[in-house]
Amino acid sequence: MISVETQALCREIQAIMSIYAGVVVGGMGMGYSAIAVPDIQSEVYSNTSLFSPIQTNDEELSWFASSINLGQIGGALIGGVSGTKYGPKLTIILASIPIILGWVLVSVSTNIYLLIAGRVLKGIGGSTVTANCTLLVAQYSSQSRRGPFLSLFPLMIGLGILASYIAGLLLTWRLVPVIPVCFMLMCALALSQVPESPIWLLGHKGEHETEVALKWLRGKPDVSKEIQELKLTQENQNEKLTLVQAIKNLKKPGVYKPVLLVMVNMILVMSMGPFSVVFYAVTIFQSSGISIDNYLAAIIIAVVRLIGGVLAIFLIKNFARVKVGIVTMTLMIISMVGLGACFYCKEQNIDFPGLSIIPLICLLLYMLAFGAGVGPLQWVWSGELMPPEYKVLNGGIVSVVTFTLFLNTKLFPNLLVWIQPYGTYWLFAASGLVALIMYCTVFPESKGKSMVEIKQMFAAKDKKIPKSDSIEC
Known part of the structure; x- marks a missing residue:
């Protein structure tokens, strides 16, 4: 028979790794330019691609590489406000929409401007995930496991970068986006099966919803002590903090x-x-x-x-x-x-x-x-x-x-x-x-x-x- 502690660990892992699937996609976005730029340049010079080569230059490609950061600036602000109003879990699920659209747009682009637009969309969605990730992971984690779970964030970024590089070695730059699109769909589906942030639920839905979420996460019937701690940092719906x-x-x-x-x-x-x-x-x-x-x-x-x-x-x-x-x-x-x-x-x-x-x-x-x-x-x-x-x-x-x-x-x-x-x-x-x-x-x-x-x-x-x-x- 599975112990309460083992069940709690498994459920925490399920909830947290659902979030980190989206972080892996963010890492793939960071590493993607390193494998896409050489491929785009080789298509221009060799003209051997099945697709029409994208006519561009080094300066435009440098904007393509860094434009994801411009999208991240806006996405971080959106993520912070949306996470407070609608809940961090739901915000991450909704962020899958611009991320998937961005990868698809990059894959089918016919010019540098569509490439940049796709990168910006990926940046907006990816940074929306980032803005809510660490706080949501901290709230899903029990106190004894909080540090190790939080430390997984850059590991997932690194895993995404490595996956992007390896994919670039095996696939053309237009086919690589299939992998992060699949990962992002898995992230959204997996997150739909876990509860919302307990502290957000306490301030916006009430103590009963919070209790249900914590019982699912901790795998034990008595979570009253943790609820009392959450009340000390409660976000009250009627007096919630705006930006x-x-x-x-x-x-x-x-x-x-x-x-x-x-x-x-x-x-x-x-x-x-x-x-x-x-x-x-x-x-x-x-x-x-x-x-x-x-x-x-x-x-x-x-x-x-x-x-x-x-x-x-x-x-x-x-x-x-x-x-x-x-x-x-x-x-x-x-x-x-x-x-x-x-x-x-x-x-x-x-x-x-x-x-x-x-x-x-x-x-x-x-x-x-x-x-x-x-x-x-x-x-x-x-x-x-x-x-x-x-x-x-x-x-x-x-x-x-x-x-x-x-x-x-x-x-x-x-x-x-x-x-x-x-x-x-x-x-x-x-x-x-x-x-x-x-x-x-x-x-x-x-x-x-x-x-x-x-x-x-x-x-x-x-x-x-x-x-x-x-x-x-």
């Missing part, structure tokens, strides 16, 4: 402190260029003098990031969040400093044994550290530190962060010219150094604390974060 009200409440320490910590951390992490490395890995390899097949380089980067994501589950479950952040951020900084030093030596015609292989080691260490700590932690902290009743602000945070990501990926080729490759990588390291200082001084330790306890850490206006809750270097 304007939430922004006005940013003057409260219990609101602006976690919001700023989460947002600034995400901006600094994105400014370190993790997605620039994903988008331009082949270019970096080639400019460093390493000869490697384009698809193989992309797949190696994706596999290493995926390995880091698996390692993150163990690290985040067994070690303090902030300590994991400090160690992995330090490794990323060292990697970028080392990569910049290699390019500086090349610029100054300084040569020594092993110089040609160090960039590869630096890039692999960088992506491993990002996947094992810094990457997943930004989503763990988003789910744990953000007050649930202020999740309407989550969309705004994701929009700001996505704009940072867009600028970083769009300007990366220009930075290589303006301040040289070594200056670019040292700039990435500087962003990481600022984040490291934050981890050492102001970030609270959220491991093992309930949402009520985390909220209380920020609540008192004149009370600083307890020294026991912070980690010092």
Whole structure:
């Protein structure tokens, strides 16, 4: 006979993996441009495609690659507002519509403008999913499993990127969209079988609906204690927070402190260029003098990031969040400093044994550290530190962060010219150094604390974060 704990775990996995199917699709969207751009260019030059080649140039293709980030900016705002009004689960289901339309449009496009429009639609839908994902996963998870489940987010992104690269190796760019369309349909169907967010139900449907949802998730008849905890952060339907009200409440320490910590951390992490490395890995390899097949380089980067994501589950479950952040951020900084030093030596015609292989080691260490700590932690902290009743602000945070990501990926080729490759990588390291200082001084330790306890850490206006809750270097 199945125990209550096993049944609860199975149902939590069912609910959470239903959400993460949509996140995998988002990862495929991020990796898709890396395999689509070379194929589109080869069709133009060779004219061997069964379809009419799309006439375009490098500048337009760079917009095609980065336009998904523009859609994500709007989608994050839509997702935050819609998740509060209609429920995060229903919002994710509805987000499947623009995602599927976007992939279909890309697949049948006859010109660059339809390609860009499809990418924007995918960005809108994908970011709507992202804006609701971490908070919904945190609410579906029991407290003991919350950290590991939240840490799966970047692992699923990495899995999607890897799936996109492998699909590009086996299929033409027009056939690859069939895979994410099928995944998104599975996501919508699976989510329709699980309950809505318990805290949203408590504020919008009542205690009975919340009790039914929690009993299904936890697999036990008595969930009164958890309902009482949810009441402390309840969203009341008659007095629910609008985006304007939430922004006005940013003057409260219990609101602006976690919001700023989460947002600034995400901006600094994105400014370190993790997605620039994903988008331009082949270019970096080639400019460093390493000869490697384009698809193989992309797949190696994706596999290493995926390995880091698996390692993150163990690290985040067994070690303090902030300590994991400090160690992995330090490794990323060292990697970028080392990569910049290699390019500086090349610029100054300084040569020594092993110089040609160090960039590869630096890039692999960088992506491993990002996947094992810094990457997943930004989503763990988003789910744990953000007050649930202020999740309407989550969309705004994701929009700001996505704009940072867009600028970083769009300007990366220009930075290589303006301040040289070594200056670019040292700039990435500087962003990481600022984040490291934050981890050492102001970030609270959220491991093992309930949402009520985390909220209380920020609540008192004149009370600083307890020294026991912070980690010092």
